[in-house]
Amino acid sequence: MGQGKAVFLGVVFFISGLASPFLLSQSNEDCLACHGDAELKSESGKSLFLDNEKFLASNHGQAEISCVDCHADLAKVKDYPHSSPLKPVDCSRCHEAAAREFQKGVHLMASGTGENTLAVSCKDCHGTHDIKGKSDYDSAIFPINLPSTCEKCHLERVAAKKGPGFVGQYKGSIHFKALEKSGLTMSANCSNCHGAHDIKKVTDPLALVSRKNIIKTCGTCHVGIERNYLDGVHGKDYVKGIKDVPVCTDCHSEHNILSPQDLNSTVYTTKVAGVCARCHDNVALSREYGFLTSRLKTYSQTFHGTASRYGETRVANCASCHGFHDIRRSSDPKSSINPENLPATCGKCHPGASRHFAEGPVHVIPEAIATAKYKASHLVKNVYIIVISIIISVFILFIAADLFRRIIRKKKHG
Amino acid sequence: MDSSPLVPDDEVFLRMNLAERIQHYLLIGTFLLLMVTGIPLFFYEFKAFKWFFPTEQAFYFRGIIHRIAAVVLIINLVWHIFYATLTARGRNNLKDMIPNFRDGKDAFELFWHNVGLTRLLQRMGYFKKFFAAHPYWLFHNPPVFGRYNFVEKFEYWAVGWGSVVMIVSGFFMWNVELSLRFFPLWVHDVLVMVHGYEALLAFLAVIIWHMYNVHLNPEVFPMSKIWLNGKISGKELRLLHPLEYQKIVEERKKSLQA
Numbered sequence: 010m011g012q013g014k015a016v017f018l019g020v021v022f023f024i025s026g027l028a029s030p031f032l033l034s035q036s037n038e039d040c041l042a043c044h045g046d047a048e049l050k051s052e053s054g055k056s057l058f059l060d061n062e063k064f065l066a067s068n069h070g071q072a073e074i075s076c077v078d079c080h081a082d083l084a085k086v087k088d089y090p091h092s093s094p095l096k097p098v099d100c101s102r103c104h105e106a107a108a109r110e111f112q113k114g115v116h117l118m119a120s121g122t123g124e125n126t127l128a129v130s131c132k133d134c135h136g137t138h139d140i141k142g143k144s145d146y147d148s149a150i151f152p153i154n155l156p157s158t159c160e161k162c163h164l165e166r167v168a169a170k171k172g173p174g175f176v177g178q179y180k181g182s183i184h185f186k187a188l189e190k191s192g193l194t195m196s197a198n199c200s201n202c203h204g205a206h207d208i209k210k211v212t213d214p215l216a217l218v219s220r221k222n223i224i225k226t227c228g229t230c231h232v233g234i235e236r237n238y239l240d241g242v243h244g245k246d247y248v249k250g251i252k253d254v255p256v257c258t259d260c261h262s263e264h265n266i267l268s269p270q271d272l273n274s275t276v277y278t279t280k281v282a283g284v285c286a287r288c289h290d291n292v293a294l295s296r297e298y299g300f301l302t303s304r305l306k307t308y309s310q311t312f313h314g315t316a317s318r319y320g321e322t323r324v325a326n327c328a329s330c331h332g333f334h335d336i337r338r339s340s341d342p343k344s345s346i347n348p349e350n351l352p353a354t355c356g357k358c359h360p361g362a363s364r365h366f367a368e369g370p371v372h373v374i375p376e377a378i379a380t381a382k383y384k385a386s387h388l389v390k391n392v393y394i395i396v397i398s399i400i401i402s403v404f405i406l407f408i409a410a411d412l413f414r415r416i417i418r419k420k421k422h423g
Numbered sequence: 424m425d426s427s428p429l430v431p432d433d434e435v436f437l438r439m440n441l442a443e444r445i446q447h448y449l450l451i452g453t454f455l456l457l458m459v460t461g462i463p464l465f466f467y468e469f470k471a472f473k474w475f476f477p478t479e480q481a482f483y484f485r486g487i488i489h490r491i492a493a494v495v496l497i498i499n500l501v502w503h504i505f506y507a508t509l510t511a512r513g514r515n516n517l518k519d520m521i522p523n524f525r526d527g528k529d530a531f532e533l534f535w536h537n538v539g540l541t542r543l544l545q546r547m548g549y550f551k552k553f554f555a556a557h558p559y560w561l562f563h564n565p566p567v568f569g570r571y572n573f574v575e576k577f578e579y580w581a582v583g584w585g586s587v588v589m590i591v592s593g594f595f596m597w598n599v600e601l602s603l604r605f606f607p608l609w610v611h612d613v614l615v616m617v618h619g620y621e622a623l624l625a626f627l628a629v630i631i632w633h634m635y636n637v638h639l640n641p642e643v644f645p646m647s648k649i650w651l652n653g654k655i656s657g658k659e660l661r662l663l664h665p666l667e668y669q670k671i672v673e674e675r676k677k678s679l680q681a
Contacts, residue, residue: 309467309468310467312464312615314467315464315467316464316482318467318473319463319464319467319472319473319475319476319481319482319485320476320478320479320481320482321479321482321483322479323483359599359600360600361600361604362600362603363600363603363604365603365604365606365607365608365611366603366608368607368608368609385609385610385612385613386609386612386613386615386616389613389616389617389620390616390620393616393617393620393621393623393624394620396624397620397623397624397627400624400627400628401627401628401631404628404631404632404635405631406534407530407533407534407537408631408632408635410534410537410538411537411640412641413537413538414536414537414538414539415641417539
């Protein structure tokens, strides 16, 4: 809660507190005369009990807000028991700013009939008589508790387009682990990425998680990474508005973001190549943007790629040489794969890597770029294939002739 | 070759002594380990090899096992070189292993004897005059072999040559930093390529050629036991290595006369 809001609320409470004796309205004690009875039930059997202790501990109780401040339709009622049901509480009378934000959000428009139907109301997230602020450990919107609050609807009742388990994946993520296990309340919970009152659909360009805003949203916490990303080729194209360029979530996934050290992470060392290959092995994209295709294929042909396929984690993956957030073209002097920098890049794993490391094409398409340097091993390969074919053919011919003679001999001599 | 009373059929001769057999066991062991830990890298696209490396550590141990096997193979080779040059038996064997023109002729004659094409032509009445004047081309009898025939000589020198190629290329793959300090990248690329294809050649040669000659060949099926006990009988010697048999007969004749 902003400081301005708090002061505003204080003033509201103060004025209403001062004014209450003159309004001749009911005091909380009047209400509790009935609702303080734990046995009080409606005709349908619903409990009408109000736990005054919980209310007094809540933010509204602390601020000495009276029952009729919220249940305004009862302010002038004189006959008891009063009629029911009561009108829904209008929070916007005090919480104007939040209510205005809420008007723009997806929760208001959830019914999608054009009418602004209230699909989710304040109390669904904030609770009712026991409302507490987001910095209160017991609050439904305390960072550690918020995911469970959202899950009340989003786990099952609200279908996610990406499948039923999509929202639930968050609880397996590094973000939630940081919240729950380490108690790091600054770790991203639902509202850090999606917003609070004005949550919008991912397809809405104004949504915090839209392609247009996701970099900024993640960059709220991952400041350095945002900068690195914007320095790299992907970031530069992102700024230009190119729609195919990968943003944070394309490589790291969305709800189930994991540490790169986690085996199941999409950017775990043995999985990186597959992630990059989604675009860099795509012929259509390579034509459109003029980059080399078959990156995974040519990487797999190297020892690094082969070992990585078999689960070896200590070999170079794409990011080991190309970098990750600030990937640059090899022509960029700052690029880790600029020929000038290659000895140092290779030297990270191969101590004392000589300039020879960088002399030839590292993983090019043999058919497309046949340099003199590549030709030698290609020639050797072809010579071997011919020699092996001849030798094995001769072996098989000899064996066939031998077996043939034995069969003939057996027929003749029994 | 007719049986000689000087060399009874049931006499036992030592074809592979213990040192030679141990060298052969070590070669089998290291060869198998090197193949199992190496071939998956050559056929990296073959998905079935993935189960071979169930954990991250598996690939690491693959590298360790491959290198240990390589070192044992090198030690075995060095031992064999010393054995073949410094011991009398080793030198004699080595002398018998030296390939000569006769081996090529043997291979040629054995092949055409087995095929029997010229005999078929003769029976059908073709080239009658030619075959009457040159009965050699009918390949009536298969060639006779000495202690080591052309098949064994080929295998022996193929292992020798292959080992040297694999050791040299493997050494530089093991020490890639060293390799690239001496060589440009393309030379290293060639070494990597050679290591893979030479291995493939060795693998196919052993699986097809050696396995046929010592296991599947009906003459020895299911298996020649020489590699286990080193023993060969006078009869086997007479049938499979008649020239060696003859040599022994001659030697015994001489010593009897003396």
